[in-house]
Amino acid sequence: MLKVPEHQVAGHIASDGKLGPLVDDQGRFFKPLQGDSRGEHEAKFYESFTSNKMVPDHIHRYFPVYHGTQLVEASDGSGKLLHLVLDDVVSGYSNxxxxxxxxxxxxxxxxxxxxxxxxxxxxxxxxxxxxxxxxxxxxxxxxxxxxxxxxxxxxxxxxxxxxxxxxxxxxxxxxxxxxxxxxxxxxxxxxxxxxxxxxxxxxxxxxxxxxxxxxxxxxxxxxxxxxxxxxxxxxxxxxxxxxxxxxxxxxxxxxxxxxxxxxxxxxxxxxxxxxxxxxxxxxxxxxxxxxxxxxxxxxxxx
Amino acid sequence: MLKVPEHQVAGHIASDGKLGPLVDDQGRFFKPLQGDSRGEHEAKFYESFTSNKMVPDHIHRYFPVYHGTQLVEASDGSGKLLHLVLDDVVSGYSNxxxxxxxxxxxxxxxxxxxxxxxxxxxxxxxxxxxxxxxxxxxxxxxxxxxxxxxxxxxxxxxxxxxxxxxxxxxxxxxxxxxxxxxxxxxxxxxxxxxxxxxxxxxxxxxxxxxxxxxxxxxxxxxxxxxxxxxxxxxxxxxxxxxxxxxxxxxxxxxxxxxxxxxxxxxxxxxxxxxxxxxxxxxxxxxxxxxxxxxxxxxxxxx
Known part of the structure; x- marks a missing residue:
């Protein structure tokens, strides 16, 4: 079950039927790929960065872990849409x-x-x-x-x-x-x-x-x-x-x-x-x- | 005797009767105060910086030494004009x-x-x-x-x-x-x-x-x-x-x-x-x- 993230503070917010990121209860963050190629661009960055051996390990940990893309039901009810799948960086925090x-x-x-x-x-x-x-x-x-x-x-x-x-x-x-x-x-x-x-x-x-x-x-x-x-x-x-x-x-x-x-x-x-x-x-x-x-x-x- | 600096590489250049900086043979650089308050602004900066005790000594040496302002004959023949008087930072170099x-x-x-x-x-x-x-x-x-x-x-x-x-x-x-x-x-x-x-x-x-x-x-x-x-x-x-x-x-x-x-x-x-x-x-x-x-x-x- 995907839901609107509780702790998002900026960017597009998925509420009132608008398009925005979602989270599951397993600590994953789903960010919709925007139509104007920006989403695709972000996916490409994650692909490049994740496998980039020139980036030291101690730097990798400052970036959300990337799990590829996945088709999930969009928050605006427009049907299935490709989303970036990332670790939800605030999952595991109580408040x-x-x-x-x-x-x-x-x-x-x-x-x-x-x-x-x-x-x-x-x-x-x-x-x-x-x-x-x-x-x-x-x-x-x-x-x-x-x-x-x-x-x-x-x-x-x-x-x-x-x-x-x-x-x-x-x-x-x-x-x-x-x-x-x-x-x-x-x-x-x-x-x-x-x-x-x-x-x-x-x-x-x-x-x-x-x-x-x-x-x-x-x-x-x-x-x-x-x-x-x-x-x-x-x-x-x-x-x-x-x-x-x-x-x-x-x-x-x-x-x-x-x-x-x-x-x-x-x-x-x-x-x-x-x-x-x-x-x-x-x-x-x-x-x-x-x-x-x-x-x-x-x-x-x- | 003031003359056009030999080693200037950018900015207004005093040649062909235009307004620009001049140098003397004592290692001083004379920069005309421009009319649109920029020159005055630069003079104020030098006044402030030169006496600023918050600037460490080892930083002061990265700036030209300032000797106040002086009325000298402008390079464009327009008569006496106020100039910043600075150390000529390339004086003492042969080539x-x-x-x-x-x-x-x-x-x-x-x-x-x-x-x-x-x-x-x-x-x-x-x-x-x-x-x-x-x-x-x-x-x-x-x-x-x-x-x-x-x-x-x-x-x-x-x-x-x-x-x-x-x-x-x-x-x-x-x-x-x-x-x-x-x-x-x-x-x-x-x-x-x-x-x-x-x-x-x-x-x-x-x-x-x-x-x-x-x-x-x-x-x-x-x-x-x-x-x-x-x-x-x-x-x-x-x-x-x-x-x-x-x-x-x-x-x-x-x-x-x-x-x-x-x-x-x-x-x-x-x-x-x-x-x-x-x-x-x-x-x-x-x-x-x-x-x-x-x-x-x-x-x-x-």
Whole structure:
């Protein structure tokens, strides 16, 4: 039985009879192949990437596992349609907080049609894509006070400036009620466990960055970083094995516009990734500073 | 006595009564302040940068030293005009080979006028700015066979694709006649001394890269890296002190479009710089491989 994914935060969403991805209860994610060759292009990328021996193993794990294509009943009721079959990257999480961040200072690329170029660059300039080299596309957080998910409004997310993006990245790792953040600043209670630490987001982003500094295989145009962490487990933790409690995870998704690198690094993705990394580092630094300030009076015996 | 600089390879050139930079015989470079506030903007940048204690000393040395502004006779005969007074970065070289590389995958930036945006993005798409994250703006090489300077034609330089840019970067460090490179491939005779080595271009670029990964002070829009080396000294070298013979030098120039970083890294410059670094590394690697192949028969006793 296929159903609409509960934790999708961006892209086409299969609800109200529209075409979108589906999931099964075995941890598989079914993404419909779009008619305009983009789907086919994405399938080709997965075929190439999955078998590409030039991609190191530690990099393969940042991509959803690909299981080929399959004809399944489309979510819009139009009958059987070819779908990409992927591992559902949030399957196995109880209450995942998820954020989709589109990386790069442009979503268009050389040799696109004028129509596509104009559509992309308009949105790139209206969002933080040009100014920050990335844009938040959507996110949801498990709200502990309400014991339910809070979802950022798409319209607001796409209207972020630099401060808005920064606030969203703080909110994403906070335990105080996300709906109240206009009056209460996000407390970043989970920042050091989710962004920091030996298995945190930052370490994973830095590993990706290292690869992007030399890889000339692919250009990941209009591709997103999907960050996930297990929110509930952080609150319920205890004992010695806290380290992986947050299960912070970075995955790259959306490859409908990937091109051959042709011997040139993906400077567009790399530049944006470095900018994004700086935002994450800044949050970790601000939390470290706060912790120092809070503990120093005790250490001084006051 | 001010005169037209001999070694300028890009930008407005003061010849035939046009407005352009001038040099004196004391190693000073005089750059006229352009009327449309760009010159003033560049002067402001130099004032800010020169006194900015947040910029480390080892980074300051990648920028021309600034000596304020001065009224001097303009090159176009229009009378006295305010000029930036800078150190002439090629003064002291006998036969400098010089290349100007504009860094970044765009030369426009947020909040420019539509006219300026359109002008820039057209040129960015026509050149390698979008595809490579940098474009060669001009270069000259000391031609040993002719004992004179060879200058790349501006029109050809601006028409480079990825292969053209790669060839130019190889040609720039070759000893065979640059004019013949269509028939004779560049030999990259100086690559390991100019691009490689402890004082070479690559080491300097990597130092700049490290700073750009964290600096959020300035965004260097439409700024160039100027590479210079002393060509003659490489041929005339001998003895033990060869290491600095090439006097390979990296300088950043052209700051008429620098903006405040406002807490965000210059991902546009950084991405382009990383791409440029990869090109330089590739050339060094190809030369290393060739050298291995050439020496291995001897080592094997053949």
């Amino acid at each position: 995942p907080s998820v954020m989709d961040v589109k990386i790069g200072s442009r979503t268009w690329y050389p040799d696109v049609s004028e129509g596509y170029f104009k559509k992309c660059i308009k949105k790139d300039r209206e969002t933080t894509t040009v100014s920050l080299g990335f844009r938040v596309s959507g996110f949801k957080i498990f709200d502990h006070q309400e014991s339910s998910f809070w979802r950022a409004e798409k319209k607001l997310v796409l209207g972020y400036n630099a401060d808005g993006a920064r606030l969203a990245l703080r909110k994403f790792v906070s335990s105080n009620s996300p709906a109240d953040s206009n009056s209460t600043p996000p407390n970043c209670a989970f920042a050091s466990e989710v962004y920091g630490g030996p298995n945190g987001i930052l370490v994973q982003l830095l590993e990706l960055k290292e690869w992007f500094e030399t890889q000339t295989l692919y250009h990941f145009n209009s591709c997103s970083i999907l960050m996930t962490y297990e929110n509930e487990s952080i609150l319920m933790k205890g004992g010695d094995d806290d380290v992986q409690a947050a299960r912070a995870q970075v995955k790259l998704v959306d490859f409908a516009h990937v091109l051959d690198g042709s011997g040139v690094i993906d400077h567009n993705f790399l530049g944006g990734l470095c900018s994004f990394i700086k935002f994450i580092k800044d949050i970790l630094q601000s939390v470290d500073k706060r912790d120092e300030t809070e503990t120093s009076p005790l250490e001084n015996g006051n | 400098p080979s010089v290349m100007d590389v504009k860094i970044g995958s765009r030369t426009w930036y947020p909040d420019v006028s539509e006219g300026y945006f359109k002008k820039c993005i057209k040129k960015d798409r026509e050149t390698t700015t979008v595809s490579l994250g940098f474009r060669v703006s001009g270069f000259k090489i000391f031609d040993h066979q002719e004992s004179s300077f060879w200058r790349a034609e501006k029109k050809l330089v601006l028409g480079y694709n990825a292969d053209g840019a790669r060839l130019a970067l190889r040609k720039f460090v070759s000893s065979n006649s640059p004019a013949d490179s269509n028939s004779t491939p560049p030999n990259c005779a100086f690559a390991s001394e100019v691009y490689g080595g402890p004082n070479g271009i690559l080491v300097q670029l990597l130092e700049l890269k490290e700073w750009f990964e964290t600096q959020t002070l300035y965004h260097f829009n439409s700024c160039s890296i100027l590479m210079t080396y002393e060509n003659e000294s490489i041929l005339m070298k001998g003895g033990d002190d060869d290491v600095q013979a090439a006097r390979a030098q990296v300088k950043l120039v052209d700051f008429a479009h620098v903006l405040d970083g406002s807490g965000v890294i210059d991902h546009n410059f950084l991405g382009g710089l990383c791409s440029f670094i990869k090109f330089i590394k590739d050339i060094l690697q190809s030369v290393d491989k060739r050298d291995e192949t050439e020496t291995s028969p001897l080592e094997n006793g053949n």
